[in-house]
Amino acid sequence: MDSNVAPLHVENVSKNFGGLQALLGVNLTLQEGERRAIIGPNGAGKTTFFHLISGVLTPSSGHIHLFGQEVTSKPPYRRAALGLARTFQINNLFPNLSVLDNIVLSVQALEKTKFSMFKPMTSYRHVYLRAEELMEQWGLADKGNTTVRNLSYGDQRELEVVMALAQEPKLLLLDEPTGGLSPAETATVTAMLSQLPRHITVLLIEHDMDVAFTMADRVTVFYMGEVLAEGTPQEVRENPKVQEIYLGSPI
Amino acid sequence: MRRSFLPIILVIAGLAILAILPKVLTSYYVGLLVTVLIFGIFALSLDLLLGHCGLPSLGHAASFGTAAYVAGFLSLKIANNAPVNFAAALFAGGAVAAIFGLLALRTRGIYFLMITLALSQVLWGLAFKWKSATGGDDGMPGIPRPNLSMLGLDLTPVNSYYYFTLALFVLVCILMYILIRSPFGHSLRGIRESESRMLALGYNVWAHQYVAFIIAGLFAALAGILYVYYNNMVSPKDLHLITSAKVLLMVILGGTGTFLGPILGATLIVLLENIVSGFTERWLLILGIIYVLVIMLAPKGLLGPLRGRLRRWIPM
Numbered sequence: 001m002d003s004n005v006a007p008l009h010v011e012n013v014s015k016n017f018g019g020l021q022a023l024l025g026v027n028l029t030l031q032e033g034e035r036r037a038i039i040g041p042n043g044a045g046k047t048t049f050f051h052l053i054s055g056v057l058t059p060s061s062g063h064i065h066l067f068g069q070e071v072t073s074k075p076p077y078r079r080a081a082l083g084l085a086r087t088f089q090i091n092n093l094f095p096n097l098s099v100l101d102n103i104v105l106s107v108q109a110l111e112k113t114k115f116s117m118f119k120p121m122t123s124y125r126h127v128y129l130r131a132e133e134l135m136e137q138w139g140l141a142d143k144g145n146t147t148v149r150n151l152s153y154g155d156q157r158e159l160e161v162v163m164a165l166a167q168e169p170k171l172l173l174l175d176e177p178t179g180g181l182s183p184a185e186t187a188t189v190t191a192m193l194s195q196l197p198r199h200i201t202v203l204l205i206e207h208d209m210d211v212a213f214t215m216a217d218r219v220t221v222f223y224m225g226e227v228l229a230e231g232t233p234q235e236v237r238e239n240p241k242v243q244e245i246y247l248g249s250p251i
Numbered sequence: 252m253r254r255s256f257l258p259i260i261l262v263i264a265g266l267a268i269l270a271i272l273p274k275v276l277t278s279y280y281v282g283l284l285v286t287v288l289i290f291g292i293f294a295l296s297l298d299l300l301l302g303h304c305g306l307p308s309l310g311h312a313a314s315f316g317t318a319a320y321v322a323g324f325l326s327l328k329i330a331n332n333a334p335v336n337f338a339a340a341l342f343a344g345g346a347v348a349a350i351f352g353l354l355a356l357r358t359r360g361i362y363f364l365m366i367t368l369a370l371s372q373v374l375w376g377l378a379f380k381w382k383s384a385t386g387g388d389d390g391m392p393g394i395p396r397p398n399l400s401m402l403g404l405d406l407t408p409v410n411s412y413y414y415f416t417l418a419l420f421v422l423v424c425i426l427m428y429i430l431i432r433s434p435f436g437h438s439l440r441g442i443r444e445s446e447s448r449m450l451a452l453g454y455n456v457w458a459h460q461y462v463a464f465i466i467a468g469l470f471a472a473l474a475g476i477l478y479v480y481y482n483n484m485v486s487p488k489d490l491h492l493i494t495s496a497k498v499l500l501m502v503i504l505g506g507t508g509t510f511l512g513p514i515l516g517a518t519l520i521v522l523l524e525n526i527v528s529g530f531t532e533r534w535l536l537i538l539g540i541i542y543v544l545v546i547m548l549a550p551k552g553l554l555g556p557l558r559g560r561l562r563r564w565i566p567m
Contacts, residue, residue, distance in 0.1 A: 054451060055450075056447065056450075056451075075450065075455075076447075076450040076451050077450050077452075077453045077454055077455050077456070080450075080451060080452060080453030081453050085451070085452075086451050088447075088448070088451075092445050092447055092448045092451075093444075093445065093448065094440070094441050094444035094445055094448065095444060096444055097440060097441070097444060101437070101440075104437070105437060105438065105441040105449070105452065106452055108434055108437070108438070109452040109453040109454055110453050111434075113434055114434050114435070114438055114454065115434070115435055115459075115462075116433055116434045116435060117429070117430055117433045117434075117435045117436075118429060118433060119433060119434075120429075120432040120433060121432060121433060121434050121436070121437045121566075122432075124434065163448070163452070167452060167453065
């Protein structure tokens with residue numbers, strides 16, 4: 001069965017919060033290297049779906065496999081160890097630490113030495129070199145010593161993505177990476193995302209249609225907790241149901 | 252980063268002053284200094300939780316008092332065998348932290364505060380009621396100083412006990428400094444800033460917090476041991492909320508996560524408590540006023556305004 005090697009295989013997953021049915025019988029499989037966008041109106045269950053994949057929440061029923069391994073009820077840090085990284089819809093950084101320290105914590109996350117209590121952090125040169133390399137690569141080089149809470153919102157949004165990339169993920173979940181950004185900043189982040197190497201599989205929640213349709217190989221449409229449609233950007237754009245509920249009446 | 256010798260010079264000067272002080276002070280003040288050093292260790296241990304993990308424990312006296320009781324009980328009722336009693340008391344203090352940590356770390360914020368408070372009050376109740384073992388409300392008086400005659404040390408004079416405490420205080424400072432600079436210490440501050448991000452990055456947040464909780468308990472236990480041997484007695488108040496709250500105030504007053512802050516806070520509160528109380532019974536009123544002033548003028552503690560400058564030497 002080829003879904004065993006799929007980076008992500010979600011099987012009939014449902015989630016309810018008390019009486020509220022947030023997700024109902026969702027199936028989704030990603031191929032290696034695929035760029036998939038999830039779109040849908042507010043409250044469609046997109047972020048809940050991300051929380052289930054990353055392990056913040058556990059599904060009420062159904063199964064989630066990462067790289068062929070069942071992770072349905074595994075904690076988030078175990079999933080990260082399998083090669084999963086995510087960003088958050090609302091910036092989730094370390095606001096009182098410097099940009100460098102933020103990235104260092106990301107780089108260090110999968111090092112075996114992270115529990116070490118004796119040698120100073122700064123003696124792990126390779127961690128710092130890797131962090132500096134990432135800052136160089138993504139245009140944060142001159143901001144290393146800035147405390148994160150003093151960064152502009154756009155830079156924080158960018159750091160949000162760099163933190164995830166620092167984990168060297170095989171599967172990257174991006175929760176509205178351009179949310180709240182100006183058109184110019186959106187262009188920067190979109191350019192950054194399109195540069196991502198193809199061995200990283202990307203699952204993206206996006207409200208900005210242009211970003212979603214340019215970035216993605218395939219698009220999945222969520223509506224009221226269910227998958228309404230799935231296909232290439234072209235197919236989804238032409239789907240009358242999607243046009244009706246999401247893009248408004250056909251032009 | 253420019254290398255500066257200033258902090259090294261300051262540390263050496265500080266140590267020199269601490270070493271000379273007993274020669275020029277009366278034994279009453281040397282005794283006060285011993286108390287300052289002990290509460291300095293205690294406050295540093297709590298700051299590992301509050302300042303670096305963001306865990307506000309209101310039951311930190313549990314490890315402190317348990318270790319004090321165990322050391323006192325063994326020395327008084329069994330044998331004054333210092334190494335064994337030290338080890339047993341440290342173990343007891345760490346074990347209390349290991350058990351309470353399992354329960355308390357299921358909660359966060361105000362709930363963490365309440366559960367640590369409740370758990371430590373259970374031990375206070377035990378010490379208060381279990382008269383045959385603990386002496387009840389009277390506590391256990393007449394506990395001898397640790398017997399280190401095999402090392403050629405007589406800790407009975409207050410000056411000797413002062414140097415003994417100072418040596419352990421310096422050791423704790425060094426260990427704590429190494430710990431907060433380590434990858435583990437960095438991870439703790441990441442957890443303080445955002446648990447959900449640390450989980451997503453691949454850190455086992457609970458394991459980090461649990462280990463830190465036990466380490467903090469061990470350091471608090473050491474303070475408790477030094478405290479019981481210095482005072483020659485232990486009583487239920489050493490396990491009480493008042494003791495937990497006092498050390499919490501020390502940390503907040505001095506500035507959480509600033510390393511020097513908790514030590515400064517401990518110094519101020521111990522001196523206030525002992526010197527001001529000589530003039531007026533209402534020393535708590537004065538402490539209250541100081542506390543309100545600090546909260547209004549320097550809400551991040553006395554060393555809060557220096558954070559930016561201290562950060563070059565002290566990870567926070």
